[in-house]
Amino acid sequence: MRNLCLSLCFLFFIKSWCQQVKNDTLTRLDEIILTEEVISKKAVGITPSSAIGTETFERFNPVDIPSGINQISGVYVLSGALNTNRITIRGVGARTPFGTDKLRLYFNGIPVTNGTGFSTIEAFDLENLGSLEVIKGPKGTAYGANLGGAILLNTKLAREGTTRLGNNFTAGSYGMFKNNVSVSHQDKGFGIKVSYNRLETDGFRQNNRFVRDGILVNSNLALSSKSTLGILVNHIDYNAQIPSSLGETDFREDPRRAAANWLAARGFEANKYTLTGLYHHYQITDKLKNTTSVFYTYLDKNEPRPFNILEEITNGFGLRSLFEGNFGKAEYVLGGELYKDEYEWSTFRNLFRDRDGDGSFRGNQISENKEFRTQLNLFGTLTYPFSAQFSAQMGLTYNKTDYDFRDLFNTGADNTSAERNFDDILLPSFGLRYTFANGNIYANVSRGFSNPSLEETLTPDGIINPDIAQETGTSYELGSKINLFDRKLVIGATLYRMDIKNLLVAQRVGEDQFVGRNAGETRHQGLELDAKYQIPIAKKILLSPYIGYTLNDHRFVDFVDGDADFSGNPLTGVPRHRISSGIDFMYMEGLRASLTHLYVDEIPLTDANTLQSEAFHVFNTRLNYRTPIGKHFSLGLNFGANNLFNTRFAQSVLINANSFGGAEPRYFYPGNDRNYFGGVRLGYLF
Template identity: 60%
Template sequence: MKGAISGFFLCFAMVWGIAQEPAKKDSVTVLEEVILLEEAIKKKANGITPSEIIGPKIFRNYSPIDAASIINQIPGVYLLSGALNTNRITIRGIGARTPFGTDKLRLYFNGIPVTNGTGSSTLEAYDIENLGSIEIIKGPKGSAFGTNLGGAILLNTKESIDDFTRFTNNFTFGSYGLLKNNLSFEHNDDKLSFGIRYGHLNTNGFRENNRFQRDGFLLNSTFKINMKNSITFLLNHIDYTAQIPSSLGETDFIENPRQAAFTWGASQGFEANRYTLAGLSYTHSFDTSLENTTSVFYTYLDHYEPRPFNILDEFTNGYGFRTSFSGKLSFADYTIGAELYKDEYNWGTFENLYQENNGNGSLQGNRISKNKEFRRQSNIFGTFTYPFTSRFSVQLGLNLNQTKYDFRDLFNTDDSNKNAARNFNAILLPNFTLEYKLSDKSSFYGNISRGFSNPSLEETLTPDGVINPDIAQEKGINYEIGSRLTLLKKRLSVNLALYQMDVNDLLVAQRVGDDQFIGRNAGKTRHQGIDLALTYTAAVTAKLTLSPFLNYTLSNHSFIDFVDGDDDFSGNPLTGVPKHRINTGIQLKHSAGFYWNIIHQFVDEISLTDANTLYSDSFNIFNTRMGYQKQVLDNFSIGVDFGINNIMNTLYAQSVLINARSFGGNEPRYFYPGNDRNFYGSIQLKYTL
């Protein structure tokens, strides 16, 4: 570990020294253009709420299907990806104990909440190529965005302030049979902003039983009725089928990481999803000091998943609204609003008779269960920001959340019926932020905020389906200080955050039988850490800019009080979180249209059991991407690029399971292998009328 890190730090220091060589006077103009390109992205978080924004400059470092690497460049945020359809995002250790999927945070798409009624979010429902930015609020600081312990992720489509009509096609090909095409038409003028995109993706994947095929459609349109009123319509539809290779035991992971888990390969397990989001938003400016945006939305998910142990067939209808008023009172800014999300989740399971299907994979048998859940979450929120001086500001935020579950057993009758409901009490979540500005681009801040996480409906029930009235929401308080500095004539950007989050009522699954668990609140965790992001932009010549960066995450998370049955894990490091993560890179850009990036990622070992008896290996990954863009005619341009991932062909686990169990005398399956060395290239054609 130390050798790999120190070697790259030496390389980074050498580049840093070169970057500080004096440049010609006219290089200042080039430098300012680089800075303004990223600053054009409008922050969505309210007031002085600290957040991190991923923009085109970071997107350009990675393949257009590599959402994990894009998000993992942000310190404090870690996306574990078992496959393109198997993602789990943790923010400062929150969500690390979730076995599959992402929860304990809120996900928004163009301001519309897309996290379902139990708090689960699905990143793979969105094509990265359709995004202009990703904004991340780490921890429960964003009162207007749910105050979940993990925070919020705001996905935003591309925006433009220029008038144009443009056709763009980006075609990507690569290893594992990768074929991806993104075709778009965009129009923008004083009255109408209109964009329509169609995307297709097909890849066989690195592993057996790992094919992924997706078709997607995005329509986003805003019409300005007059100076005070505008209306926006959003439609996003994704249809994908993804085979599931699942996780491997240690021996299989080392000897043949390409293989699928035996039962998943034999059953040819997969998932098929059709997801639709439709939203209509209306914005009205009452005057220069008050504006309102109100959105209504509908979501639909149809999911079919043959697994070795059964076949899951489910669909969800979700709907809701969000309204937000933003205005000024004298010198103060305020935001007040409300958000309601309701969904109806219908699911059933069937026998999987793959063992009787002559090697042809899954075969649906008799029904095992049929269920329905009614789920509702409401948030009332407000923030008030007051500048005491031109440099010193205070912000108070409040969020009031209420959650309700109603479970219906539609399969069993009489005494075996498991109908149950749980209505959590309303919980008030305050948020207090201080900011002191050194200049327009430099500031220090402090924050204290309270957050929560809901248990899933299954965690509120006993194995017999009886409601557990004692189960409670996880609750925690976040303490944070930080700085956002721009130094050395705007060449050096330094973002630093130190935090501690104390989480009470940790949800754990207590074993009460051979294969029976009951959710209960049995623990307390402490999340301490440092998030550091350094970016230096230098004009080496009048036409050449060099941008080295370093992002570092220290995660010193531990169980303070954690007793699970007869086992006491108090004092142990938190399971599923690497203590150290480092992302470093060099971005080189020439005004003639050439760019080249090389990126390094280090991930420390990860504890795989609550007893800390087994760890994954740490690893170093190197990726590179280079490209060239050329304006061929006045209205036509062409771009080409080429990338290599995992240059050193490292064997590593891109995702892990914690506390995995063994079946039939086989090894517990902890590891999701990352891809070996692979290549990709893209060709982009752009025609502007």
């Protein structure tokens, strides 16, 4: 509570300071260029969503995707490392041990979530993104109706009629070096962007070095006045050392340490990931258009770990087709998405203990497996305007998911091959929106689901669990967005409740063994508030404070684990209060300064609520300056500092961590201490 009060005092200071502007300066609105971004919405029809763009990304270090996403109320990214991010939306996904699941991730309209529902946002370079849009909860009928929702990533596009060459260079603490060079061209019939980026950093902790190379190609060609063909290629190759989590003693005394077993094994993961897509837009008639994409993904992963060495290869491919049209006053969307992947994985003994400090060494093979996974989504929405102000939308999603597991290592009675075909599921959605002069109000009721992860479908012995079921839930949402004072003040508020049944729980039973089961019901309810105020200070100066507040009242309704009854306890892994706030200062001759603040409340770390992480405040700042140099060149300079007050905090946590070999349970991933970065941006406009 003390930390929450400090956060509110900070916001009160911002508000009070802003209100000290003389009244006559507020009449100069016509002399200032407002900088509110216009982001093209991808969510279908009247489906509400939240979006951030380059204005938000440029408040932070260009390697810091989590801080940008954490500006969105209701969304929280826990980041154990650059390659270990867990995105939770309204508490969904908070119980996942590692990585992001229970939502769908799309890149330029192409699905990049794998066959069991896992997404890796770290596969994309922040400096290539033009926008990130979040549909919270299962109301995204056209994007899978997952309980967590959907995240839509879109690349930056060049302005029509321009050709531009740009290079962004950034250096910072922990030996960080990043460079992104790109060339883009756009005219009426052809557009292309090619970008190459490289990132190197030693990291804050031991065994924390990260090296990544990436290339992005995005191109479109107008075949006719009605037809456009596009191609997308995104490839990354990275090697990331893994410091892993820490126990409470190490976290408090020396957060730079790596976990002892991971340090001894010099654990790391090496990933080669490629996404290729071909998409086609066709204007069939004046009232009907189609977008169809075919895509292929490839992942080659090698991860030496203290308990074994994991080698993975995933080949994924699919098709997505979307028809958009209108019938009279009604607008409709019909489509489908088929995704199939083949996941092969093998484990080997790690003989690092016999290597006298030389790190991991591959021993005898322990397992060899292959799984074929298929997911089919069919969907449709109908939006009908009863008047210019009042609209309704109905949606329906159909999902069918199948897993086919092959044990390629064991034979005879020891072979564990099996299939798991989930029941067909229908997921309806219904929404209303009323628009008035200064804003709108909306309501939505929708049903969603989540598939179990790979670990949750298998027992510790590698046998398909025939009893595991999909999570299902119903979401109720009421929200409003209001513009006041000639649109200088924008306020948004949302109330929601989501009841989830067949809660999926990944229970850790060994150092690298989890067993999944359906463990009862949870109730997710909360409040999300957002406000942004643009205050003209002088002829070319604009001040813009903002705040996002999230209240999470998430609880187990029915959760019995053996002899322990956790019913009524707060949901593990979710902070009750969270605030993202800040202030932007803009001088219209190219100068911008940003101060950002994040408050995260205590997080329950055990289902019994016997241990919590500490609440924390983190402040970051960045200064940007841009200016043209002659007719064709432009120069940009930036400097920033993260964690200004050198706060010790857990940037990510594990829940229900167990102790092995007499060591402390390892709950905490330390956040970086105070660190700095600076960069130079050069541009040439042909």
